[in-house]
Amino acid sequence: MTSLAFPYPLYLVISERDCKHQSFLEVAEAAIRGGVDLIQLREKDCPDEMYFLKAERLKELTDKYDIPLIINDNLRVAMEVKAFGIHVGTTDIPPSTIRKAWKGCKSLGYSLEALDQLDTEETQISDWLGVSPVFKTQTKEDTLTEWGLEGIRNIREKISKPLIAIGNMNIDNIAAVLEAGADSIAVVSAICSAKNPEKAAFELKNEILKTI
Numbered sequence: 001m002t003s004l005a006f007p008y009p010l011y012l013v014i015s016e017r018d019c020k021h022q023s024f025l026e027v028a029e030a031a032i033r034g035g036v037d038l039i040q041l042r043e044k045d046c047p048d049e050m051y052f053l054k055a056e057r058l059k060e061l062t063d064k065y066d067i068p069l070i071i072n073d074n075l076r077v078a079m080e081v082k083a084f085g086i087h088v089g090t091t092d093i094p095p096s097t098i099r100k101a102w103k104g105c106k107s108l109g110y111s112l113e114a115l116d117q118l119d120t121e122e123t124q125i126s127d128w129l130g131v132s133p134v135f136k137t138q139t140k141e142d143t144l145t146e147w148g149l150e151g152i153r154n155i156r157e158k159i160s161k162p163l164i165a166i167g168n169m170n171i172d173n174i175a176a177v178l179e180a181g182a183d184s185i186a187v188v189s190a191i192c193s194a195k196n197p198e199k200a201a202f203e204l205k206n207e208i209l210k211t212i
Ligand code: TZP
Pocket: 013, 132, 133, 134, 137, 138, 139, 140, 143, 166, 167, 168, 169, 186, 187, 188, 189, 190
């Protein structure tokens, strides 16, 4: 039984580029209807003005459904759209800088790429950790550690912060990943590449609810 330390068990990470069959806003809305609990907008190589416009449109949608919006790696955009929070990786703006600059940040996520990060101040002041990646994925190839189930168990023993599992999460491995100690399942392609994102989200959520 996994605790709901992080009450968003199905976490969609979305970008325009990763949405194969519909616009990112259509995918986001379908995914929310299917049961996604939180959305992170993750645009890479996107000028601030364009990032802001996408975030603003997505924020309107997430507000309509009362779903939290997280912005990946752009503090200015996150603050301007009054997002729920931000997610950063180890080579992005450090969590300590975000805490100082953005008092309104309600949720600060940090990618965990190596065990020696666990003892750092940056990890300690973050609200939750992205276990990144759990399994090898074509969606993001510049990764360091493929944690696997053993990696999740190991991290779980060492830290009580919410763990968000990301990297090739799909209907076949969700149960094992939650049982290993993850609190939330984050997906890109399992929803963004699906012909029917609402159905994909619904099935993923069902699988999660059977396990937690
Ligand atoms: N961070 C670690 S893996 C990953 C990110 C953003 C991509 C996950 O994509 P997918 O398609 O769910 O494997």
